[in-house]
Amino acid sequence: MRNAEHMIADGPIRRVLVANRGEIAVRIIRTLKQLGIESVLAVSAADRDTLGARLADRAVCIGPARATDSYLQIGTLIEAAKGVGAQAIHPGYGFLSERAAFAAACEEHGVIFIGPTAAQIERVGDKLEARRCAEEAGVPIAPGGPVDSLPAALALAETIGYPVLIKAVGGGGGRGLKRANTPEELTALFDMASSEALAAFGDGRVFVECFVTQGRHVEVQILGDGDNIIHLGDRDCSVQRRYQKLIEEAPAPSLDETMRRDLHAAAVRFSKHIGYRSLGTVEFLVDIARQRFYFLEMNARIQVEHPVTEQITGLDLVAEQIAVAQGQRLRLTQADVRLTGHAIECRINAEDPVHDFRPAPGRVTDAHFPVREGLRVDTHIERGAMISPYYDSMIAKVIATGQTRDEARRLLLASLADVRVDGVLNNIALHRAVLATPEFTAGGFDTGFLGRFLASPDAVAFIQPAQSVQPVQGKR
Structure with a gap:
């Protein structure tokens, strides 16, 4: 990624409250450090001793372990930001990141919300309103x-x-x-x-x-300042289980180039129609049989899978978010965006694949992630870390980048063999098995791919024989 410390001129943001936890909190804090901006991490009682709390310039406890008593308390977070003198709040993803009331509260109290406006969040958060906006913008809807x-x-x-x-x-x-x-x-x-x-x-x-019986989940990363909108390429997120993404990659493989250009144009058109500000992702369902695509939704926040876009663009998307939040115009034009190589990301979860993928909290007795050229690991996990039952089970993202898709796939497959997370059950073996399948290797599969794999004899080591997984459509 481009060195972030030279990217943002002096602005109103000197201290940021990071209103999130886990790997995304760590990732945001690291960019803040590069930018010379102080970080204050809002932590629940369960997260006082986490890597993020140690990396931040300061941590402030916002309540008990349960998210409803801490990370989802708008008033508490606003008071925390004001109490520590933070000019801005970064919501990360999940929790309150797409809650219009949170953005509105920030606006009301003079705190910069590092994201879109409250009105924009509300508009795209209502799926019917978002469909109406897409239709007005000339974007196909199902x-x-x-x-x-x-x-x-x-x-x-x-x-x-x-x-x-x-x-x-x-x-x-x-x-x-x-x-x-x-x-x-x-x-x-x-x-x-x-x-x-x-x-x-x-x-x-x-x-x-x-319902499209053979569909691919393809999304387009956009960046806007309210007036200027550009896209940062596309991602394929078709490897899904229970409406949750498991493996993502950029760019989307085996996609007709005319359709790719049409997807990019549709995402920009939709975003311009609502005057979008900040990072956002416009998600589409590609009908393989009919070679058509339909608007699904817009996610008005940074995505879990943003690293694959960073890897092929060389951009720091958190730094870009902050620049726009400071009132700056986009520093990039569409012509400045260069997409190079291919990146694939695996979400490592603490879960029990043998027992219906139920969360598997516990203490990590040892953790090792290899260091290799082309490999990136975003995680908050280290030896002794506690995987809490109160939060999402994702513990790391392992991202491989290569000049070609197969180079990235091979690097990721080899690297996962050297990843060790002891003390908690996890899905690393499942990722390795999926990456090695002929269907994944070929690319261009539909959202039913993982369901078919999990129902096959090759998956007997990961799931109960009676488990049935349905193809998915339109997930986050």
Whole structure:
């Protein structure tokens, strides 16, 4: 990545409260250090002794271990920022990063939110409003629409054809999302999807959308200052399990170059339509059979998988976020963006693959990550670290970069053999098995790939024989 310390001129941000934890907190703190900006890490009681707390210039406890009592407390975080004299808050990803109320509270109290405006977060966070914006911007959307009752859902499904997806208006990550192959399944699942959406997002509204049986999840990284919008290339995130990404890569392999250009243009067009400011990701579903693509959603934050984009662009995306948050215009034009090589990222999770991939918290008795040219590891894990049951199970991201996709794949496969995380169950062996499959090696697979692999004899060492995994569509 470009050396960040020469990238940002003097601005209003001299101290940042990092309102997150784990590997993303560590990653943000390291860029802040390069920029000469002080970092204060907001930690729960469970995270007082973490690597991030030691790397930050200061750590401040914001509450008990449970996220609802700490990382999700807007008022506490605002008071913490004001108490330590921070001019800005970086929300990372997850937690409050896409909560419009958090951005609004920052604006109200004179604290810079390192991200888009509250209005933009609210606009793209409502899936129906986002679909409407896409349609206005001339970006293709999947056939479907809002429904307020089961009869309306059945009528719409009959019009667009089965299978269909029931999707929550107010959220993502697989909650409130159900696939129905028949009217009987739609009848059985409709109320359940609405109830899940209400419980997860406080919004029980759903919409019905056609399900693409052979689809790829391709997303475009954009960067904007409110007026100028550029793209930083695309990523493929089709290796998914339970609506959660597992392996990501940039650029998307085996993609028709005309479609690639059309995806980039559509992402920029959508972002310009809403005057987007900050980093964002516009996600699409590519229909392999029809060679068409549809808008899925926009994630108004930095993504977990942002390192693969950094590796092929040479940019520090956190530094770019901060520059825009300081009121600077984009320092890059589209012509300045150069995409070089290929990068693949594996998410290492503390989970038990043999028992339905359930989280496997515990203490890390030893941790080793190899150091090799072309290899990057983003992690907060070290010997003695405690993997808490209160938070996400991801413990590291291992990213390999090569001149070609196969070079990156081979480097990642060889490097994972030397990764050691003892004391907790993890999915490293599963990653190695997936990377070695002919289907992954060829590239261009659909979102049903991992489900097919997990149902195959090759996966017997990782899952219970009776487990069934469905293809996914439209996840975060």
